[in-house]
Amino acid sequence: MAKTITTNELAKKVVNHEETLILDVRNTDEFDNWKIEGGKVEVINEPYFNLLEGIEPVEGKFNKDQEVIVVCAKGGSSEFVADLLEASGYSNVYSLEGGMKVWSEHLVPVKIGDLKDGGSLYQFVRLGKGCLSYFIESNGEAAVVDVNRMIENYEGFAAENGVKIKHTLDTHLHADHISGGRQLAEKAGATYHLPPKDAVEVTFDYSPLEEGNNITVGNTTITVQPIYSPGHTIGSTSLIIDDQFLLTGDILFVKSIGRPDLAGKAEDWVGDLRNTLYSRYKELSENLIVLPAHYSFAEELGNDGSVSARLGDLYNKNEGLQVEDENAFRKLVTENLPPQPNAYQEIRETNMGKINPENEKQREMETGPNRCAVQG
Incomplete structure (x- = not known):
């Protein structure tokens, strides 16, 4: 045997x-x-x-x-x-x-760094699908961002670290995987946050993730500051944590940029994507550490197994940030799109609360890579 x-x-x-x-x-x-x-x-x-x-x-x-x-x-x-x-x-x-x-369902927690006033930030790496989620803990409280549906991983991690999950957040309405954010919030007695422009068709209550609505974790030591950054979806919202880390959702990756077509609106949203990448993010500190919601290439994994990059470095080497001509950018984004993620429409409807497939069906829907990036 x-x-x-x-x-x-x-x-x-x-x-x-x-x-x-x-x-x-x-x-x-x-x-x-x-x-x-x-x-x-x-x-x-x-x-x-x-x-x-x-x-x-x-x-x-x-x-x-x-x-x-x-x-x-x-x-x-x-x-x-x-x-x-x-x-x-x-x-x-x-x-x-x-x-x-x-x-496909295995998650590996990797510590990204310490926060200024105590607390830590962890990245959960889903090696089989390239999904990245984040666990922010401070003074006995936690917030979890872009939660995968295998919520027992986050529950167990919270228990091991003696913290209570107070907030779950989705940076946007996901189309490649089923979010566990709402389910985790319900089980933990936490608040679930979602960008309202992505929540037009949802069937459940949520707290709006919007600029100006800072989210505090612990004794006001970590401020999660949302930044409206459309392009991948109309509601895509980035998060600045502790003035050190920029959670970009599916807008900016280490080796690529987000695709704008998963709601069928590539031509409409490509301008938003360009504005976010070439204007909004440009106004931020180049020393922020970019932490995306996905990765597409094995070489994006660092020596410790995490995925991250300094914002200033990405402006020097990420090909999606080097296209000065607007028409050339539009062409890059609309002509280099990989196939749609498996069952992406059903996944979007599940994340809206419109359908609730059985667990085995949810597994089937998520089979395959994430395909959230433009292929340059």
Whole structure:
């Protein structure tokens, strides 16, 4: 019986930039759409059906004593292939427990930094989908930003750190993943905040996330200052925390910029996107640390597994911020759009409260990468 490895153990390897060899036995179209990535991750794709008669298709692609992690959709096929490899003399083979289904939901908390008057800021990295959420804690209170639907991760982290969640916030109405912000707020007795311009069709009560409505966490030590920054959605709102950190939602990423088309309004919103990136953010301190809601490329993961960059540095090297001509910018943004995220309309309706799919259906809806960025 082949050995297994948990998503937590694999995540540590990816975050720590350990050399990791993965044999992905899903069908090639599934693999091409979405796979495990990391700075030192090498992935070989060989569909399971090609290996039913024997392991010849992968022989010679790795050494018999080399560590190999076999991955499939849910963990069954990978166990079968791992057993085949072991029976053929491969001595260091593991099957990923739960496969890509469980990998998609795994969250890794990484400390970003200390806050001036006490307290800390953490980034929760969802390696399997490229989603980033944030946990701000001070003096026994916490606010959680862009919460994923696996809210038990945040509840457990709050309990471990002895803090009470008082606020949950979404920087915008998400289209790539189902927000857990409202559910977490209900369970924790917290206030849920959403930009009102993104909440026109929602079916629930919320607190407006708007400029001027500062949100205090702890003994007034952390001021979360919203900045209206439309472009990805009409309501997109950034957050300045402690005059040190800029949470940009899906407006600005480390290697790209947000796409403006997920509500079908690319032509209308591209001007807003440009104004936010080329005017509003330009007025901010270039020393702010940009913390986005997503990442798209493995190389965006830093040495500690976090995703961040100094705002001034992004104005020097992020290609989406280098296009001075307005027509050229419009062309870049509207002609370099990747495919829409999986089930994005259903995800938007779920986040509006219009539909409430079963858990298994929600998992299916979120399958695949986030695709919130323009591909330059």
